[in-house]
Amino acid sequence: MRWRSIAALGPILLCSFVAAAHAQTAEDFVAQNLTARGGADKLAAIRSYVTKGEMRLPGDFKLAYTETKSRLDSGAACAVRIDAAIQGLTVVQAYDGKSGWRINPFEGRKDAELMGADEARALGDEALIDGELLSATAKGSKVEYLGREDIDGTQAYKLRVSQTDGTMFTYYLDPDVYLEIRVIEDRTIRGAEQETQTDFGDYEKVAGVYFPFSIASGPKNSADSDKQVITIASGEANVAVPPGLFAMPAAPVASTK
């Protein structure tokens, strides 16, 4: 059981860290996080990542969930496509590296709609296999260490990633295993601030890299009942991605007629 062996290492890591806590910098924490994820080589070796599971929206509304991420080049940038289905109808959101689009078939429309630039950027950030923290250098973002903060009883390490466009991601790393347990995303959508809080848990290794299998998101400080919860059943790395998967369809997708 992987989690058990890691848990056993926890106290050792903690003791090591305490001794050097005063000297820790943002760069140190980024490095710790990268190591905790599985290391740079293993992470870079993942060219695509497909997860399947279930998404619950507020009100206990459940959809079958598939998310496909794929690196666009040798850097951090990725494309993403999310499919969520119920009653044979599939909602799609995708980002192809330049623009974002969506399909919402539930009211009878199956043609793709272009996302606004702000929303597309947000989806582009979400697409990152490495995550914002580990992509900061590649994206030219600034990372600061802001001390420790109580996150539901855990004294987490707090890091802030500031993108050049002003978007901020506040990361909270678990003090024992250095994986992110919460990220608060603060960005501007259509000129208005939008803060999203995402809690991560149930990490499992896929191709040697830890990924969260429990992802709960909602407006910052929202009640659990207002959160979208994604529970991953399986994650697979380096899956062959069909050509054109991320491209916005020119015509409506398959009809129910």
Added chain:
Amino acid sequence: MRNLLVSTLIVSALCLGAATAMAQTAADSSAVSGLGIRNIGSAAMSGRIAAIAGRQEKDGKVTLFIGAASGGVWKSQNGGTSFKPVFDREPVQSIGAIALDPTNPKVVWVGTGESWTRNSVSIGDGVYKSTDGGESWTNMGLPNSERITRIVVDPKDGNTVYACVPGKLWSDSADRGLYKTTDGGETWSLILKGGNLSTGCSSVALNPHDHSEVMAGMWDFRRKGWSFRSGGDGPTAASWSGLFHSTDGGQSWTAMTSQTSKGLPTTPWGRVEVVYAPSNPDRVYAFIENVRSALYVSNDGGLTWEERDRSRNMVWRPFYFSRLVVDPTNPDRLFKMNLTLIASEDGGKSFTQAGGDNGHGDWHDVWINPENPKQVIGGDDGGLWLSYDGGVKWWRGGNLPISQFYHVSIDDKDPYQVYGGLQDNSVWVGDSAYPGGISNSRWENLLGGDGFFAFPDPTDPNFVYGESQGGYIARVNRKTLEQRDIQPKANYREKLRFNWNTPIALSPTDKGTLYIGAQFLFRSRDHGVNWERISPDLTTNDPEMQKQEQSGGITVDNSAAETHTTIYSISESPKNHGVIWVGTDDGNVQVTRDAGKTWANTAANIPGLPKGNWISWVEASRFDPATAYVTVDRHNFGDMAPYVYRTRNYGATWEKLIAPDTQSVRGYAHVVKEDPKSPNILYVGTEFGLYVSLDGGANWAEFAPNNFPHVAVRDLAFQTRDDDLVIATHGRGIWIVDDISPLRALHSQTLAQDATLIPGRPAQQRIESNGGWSDGDAAYAGQNPASGATITYYQKARQVIGRLKLDVLDAKGNLVTTLPASNRKGLNRVVWSMHEDPPQTPSGATLVFNATRGPRVMPGTYTIRLTKGANVYTMPFTIGLDRRATFTIADRKAQYDAAKRVTGLFGRMSMLSGKIRDVREGAEADAAKLPEGDALRHELETLAGDADGLRKQIVATTEGGAITGEERLREHMDFVYGAIMSVEDKPTPYQVARINALERELKDVEDQFAELEKGELAAVNSHLKEKGLEQIALTDPPAEFAGGGGPARAVASGLIGLFLRDINAAQPEAGDRDERD
């Protein structure tokens, strides 16, 4: 609880190994805080605002920062339409000043500790700076300032900042005066100090054209528990208040007096406010409290002055109202804060009330948009007010739940209602739950004035005992809102001394008995028609503490807020009605064991305290008549530490439970209560939060869920039927911890385990209902309790790596559902909707929304199974009907069976639809392989068309997004399914008849398909076979993911199909609008 063998073995091994550690195990904050907490508001009455800062951004939007008197800092980026709290993680919530750096829009300064120094004012701990627009804060020093009234940032140099520190209210202090930093707050210099240890800074202003020129007001002031002074001890007593002028950035100062500056009044002075007109540095306004308090105006930069307005609302209560705000674009236009907001358009020669319905009253700050001076945002004791016509007409801000409750009580309605009184905001009653959210309109005002205790009459739910300041108690008819004054009256040549916050108490042993305390304890057994005095004067009756007619300093101010030597707390023993405890504001802890015939003062038995302390709470034990608790509040002696004591022998001896050396507790103590069911669990509210002891007071843990600020907790109430804890905060409204029963399971054995499931209160299937209406973003809505069954478990450490799995099994051990688990450290809570997976439906052009939710499981006993790594924990979990249900289990079963029957029909329909699709798609595929004109191709196309015709009898297929009105079997079935699911009572006969009819219709199509299968399909397959082509095969339809939920908020809000970002955009910033209670 029945853990599986493997977990039992592991836990046993752990227990053996950790036997020594367990003895020392105590619950800490992380262990208890996972119970969670919800705020029910309200913003209906809101609360006092002390400071406002604003800025119009380049894109035209207005950013506002609001400093609440005791409820933190709130930020709006849309001119006040919506707000979010941004200071909740900081250790204090009292705000005195806010300043925005003119040189950097990301930099915000906050001075903590309000300077509108009324009796109930809270405290701060220094000056804070944010460099990210308020998202995070750093304490930049001045930790002993206690309160800061103004921060001014040099408009050309953001590193140069002035902090005006009135300083400590209740004690001498050298840490007061005007401070300056030139390095962005890294270091501060005291550049102007008072002439004595009670004189601090009351105002600072920079010349808008020459920032090295500074004027500052200094203020000599002090409070005691029984009096205060603004200025000296009387109108003519010496005072160190003054007005000072510097032309070198504060390096040197010149006192401005009637001798040096023509036109200024003679001393002694009280509170002094000074401000430059931003558009004309020669125009300076000063409000000076003295025996002839008035507005003074200079037109030569302060060289000479002229007395101007001294109308009632210019000079009323100068210690509480002093701020002047000048229009940034017009030197002649200014506002003066006061009981009402007054405005002048002629440079202060005359003032008129700013608007007709002039807000709540008691104004403290105003911000005028320099880009649009007609936009005026103001704050008073009733919250936020917004004007778009220059302060003539006002919108009321409805989204700041910064209400300052003193006390709280509850009733036994279901859901119960919550009652409480608030500082300057009357007595209110509100819902603890309401479909759609607890909006402002779910709160009702019952009285008037300042509000304190309020109780529903236990003998008649149509009446409420409500109280306003100085012991005014009324019995309020909730139907007519008639208020019957039932305050006990004085005898001949007697004065009754009622505290500002006079205690009233209901007997726990006799529903009809009511107590109220002046210096005597009064008891009524007939709703206040008659009162008996059941005590002598229980206070010290010290005449030196009864000189309120001389209180106020220069301006007499005797509002009942300083009335002293009074009874402050009353508690009758639930175990013995003859045992009554009384605490007084001057240090006495009195007890009678014979219902008032004789009294004993036990205060001298409390160890380690000087005399005269405020006994802020006395609480008789629920379990033992000899046991009682007291909280002692010494903050009005300048001692901000908590003190809590317990006696087990009627006060003969007292033991310390909390003292200044109790590291885990901060803030002076207001209230102590025992858990209703466990004498080992104690709750204490202090100025900075709520604390819990699970071991009889030996160890204390802060109850600190991340959404709960460090706000003053003034009172606690237990709804024992629901096991809820209801919390009155003085600054952030009412909060509820739903179902505190898991705390009783957090003994050392539990805490030592890696994980364990914990039983909670019996789960009900609360009736699902809809209510409320959209109030837009500008209105607060309090949060409802979770809409489902709450499952509680404990884990010693946060689960980060590896799965944490939470399953629900039925009585036969079959899996009902798997729930997303919570993974925090300590207690965790997960809500189960109690709905089965939804029916599988054939896909059509749109969703059928009722069928997105499965039937609700039947009441009964289930099993919760928690899997954490190799360990498995189980617990029985019983679900009952809503106790309000008027239907029976048999009715409920009929509803469930009907829903399941429809679910089955949906399944048949899906099967049929799938087969039809197989035929159609198979025929179309085969046809495409044949040339045009081929007879078999024509046959296949006909078959595909015929199959599709059948399918179109089952589902609506017209796409395009319009309202087609197309309804087929699936849609009709969804309607009747929705009708059955709309209640949990048995279905109506016509609903059952409708199911029968639809089943017949489905059967018709099934028969038609069977005909097609036997005839047309068989023929086509025969011809395909003859041609060597693949025959059309029928397979079971692919298992489409069933999904679940609904008629969920997501559906109702049109969110389905939108993911998180879209959901965010559609969510209110504060408050939960859950549609179920």
